[in-house]
Amino acid sequence: MRALEVDALTILAAHAAGSPARHLDLRAQYAATGIVGAAYQASTFANATPLVLVGADRAALLANASQWQRVLTSGRTPNGLSIRVLGTFPVPH
16 A cells, blocks of 8 residues: 555656645545446446545645655655545455
8 A cells, every 4th residue: 555655646746846736635546347438438437446545735745755755665654745545455356
């Protein structure tokens, strides 16, 4: 799960520089099924299962992202970064 949190933080940091938002959140999820929408002929968000919500204020994210990545990798949640675990990974078949 920590690797997913670090990836989410990396994505948030990449989007922070070009965003006018004061706060950014990223929700990681997986498709519980491979349902393909007839109208779009593509996978849908039907049965999408949320895993984790990662968020931070934009200014703090821009100033601290690389340090926060190191802290997360060490197994701790840095001050200023919000992480809410919303679900669990699917059981492999």
